[in-house]
Amino acid sequence: MDIHRVAVVAFDQISPFHLSVPCLVFGEGDPGGDRVRFELCVCAAEARPLRTSAGFSIDTPHGLEALAAADTLIVPSWRDPQERPPQALLDALVAAEARGAQLVGLCLGAFVLAEAGLLDGRVATTHWLCVEQFAQRFPKVRLQPDVLYVDDGPILTSAGTVAGIDCCLHLLRQRCGAGLSNQQARRLVVAPHRQGGQAQFIEQPLPATARDNRLSGLLDWVRERLDQPHDLDSLAARVLMSRRSFSRHFRQLTGATLGDWLRGERLALAQRLLESTEQPIPAIASLAGFGSVASLRQHFSAALGVSPSAYRQAFRG
Numbered sequence: 001m002d003i004h005r006v007a008v009v010a011f012d013q014i015s016p017f018h019l020s021v022p023c024l025v026f027g028e029g030d031p032g033g034d035r036v037r038f039e040l041c042v043c044a045a046e047a048r049p050l051r052t053s054a055g056f057s058i059d060t061p062h063g064l065e066a067l068a069a070a071d072t073l074i075v076p077s078w079r080d081p082q083e084r085p086p087q088a089l090l091d092a093l094v095a096a097e098a099r100g101a102q103l104v105g106l107c108l109g110a111f112v113l114a115e116a117g118l119l120d121g122r123v124a125t126t127h128w129l130c131v132e133q134f135a136q137r138f139p140k141v142r143l144q145p146d147v148l149y150v151d152d153g154p155i156l157t158s159a160g161t162v163a164g165i166d167c168c169l170h171l172l173r174q175r176c177g178a179g180l181s182n183q184q185a186r187r188l189v190v191a192p193h194r195q196g197g198q199a200q201f202i203e204q205p206l207p208a209t210a211r212d213n214r215l216s217g218l219l220d221w222v223r224e225r226l227d228q229p230h231d232l233d234s235l236a237a238r239v240l241m242s243r244r245s246f247s248r249h250f251r252q253l254t255g256a257t258l259g260d261w262l263r264g265e266r267l268a269l270a271q272r273l274l275e276s277t278e279q280p281i282p283a284i285a286s287l288a289g290f291g292s293v294a295s296l297r298q299h300f301s302a303a304l305g306v307s308p309s310a311y312r313q314a315f316r317g
Contacts, residue, residue: 002036004175007070009089009112010060011045011079015053018077018107018164025168029187033180041066045089053079067092072102072171075109076164081130090116103155104171106164110157114138122152127160148255165190177275178268214239215246215253226266226289232258266290267303274312281308 006026010019019042025031027040042060044050049059067073073096078085093116097103105113110126111134113119120140125131131145144150149158149167158167165188173181218239222230235258236246247258254261270288273279279287285296293308300308 001032001034004032004036004038004072005070006038006040006072006074007062007067008040008042009045009064009067009073009075009109010042010050010058011085011089012047012050013053013079014050014058015077016056017161019052019058021106021164022074022076022104022168024188025165025172025184029184031172031180031184032176035176035180041070043067045086064088064092067096070096070101072104074104074106074168075112076106078108078111081108081111081133085112085115093118097154100154102171104167105155105157106167107158107160110134111137113155113157114141118155119157122155123150124152124155124157125150125159126157129160162190173271178271179276182272215249219254222262223265226262226269227287228289230258230262262289263299263303267299270296270300270308271304271311274308281312284308 006022008019008022023040023042026038032038041062042058043062043064043066044060045064049057051057073093075093089112093103093113097118103113103118105111105119105124105126107127108130110119110124111130114124114134114137119138121142123142123144125144125147126134128145131143134141135143135145147159148163149156149170151170156167156171158164169181169185169190172184218235221238222235232243232247236243239246241249250258250261256264266288270284270290273284273287274281277284281296282293285291285293288296290296290299297307300306300311304311306314
């Protein structure tokens, strides 16, 4: 069994929620199953004990020296986007990147990575409220202002709050597969898989009208029939809505267009089939609704950076 060390950076006036996100995903339950054992530690970036934004204090036996042994370093946020982080923290992050560690900036944690110069020339995102300030301060970063999270090789960044959970589940999925990631998502009672390219700002995150309740049922119906063709007209007709009204309600409910949502669901199904079945790749392409191996390979490589066969091989050890 592989051991993967995850270090989470805490600081004075940290938000308890932001600190809890990576701790819940990697530090509780058995997220790695028989494949990976995660060792999580919280490291103090400043003198301890650390005050939180909620009025209580936390302590940890680990300082920044613990970052030197971590495989993945997560900066879960930052207290003020206008404040430069401590130089010792920036130096530790630069050293970690130089030795090949994976770096993650959740929410305003992207400001910390950018201040260290680690995002120059890379694609990144942050909380939508701070994207203009981020773009002005870090013009060398290729900012994507309206996505949930960005995976740019060894460095990942996410939007605010719940998008941090999506990003951490994405990391877990990369390391352990969709099955274990989905189990952890169910334990946390969150959506098992949201593609990073979904919009940050979802006007209506939960169904609130009869129409949107119908759409929720439709999404489940489509998930069971991903091998079949689906388009705006046929799905709008199924819930007795006009094409324009369907598109608007679908975007409000999911934060994505129908095409992007379908592609994400089909990719997630293909991942699960590659990990957990002996189905040949042409059959998986058909079952997931891609139609051909060439189409599956194109979308799979664009989203995940590897071919379906290489992905399967990686998860077979």
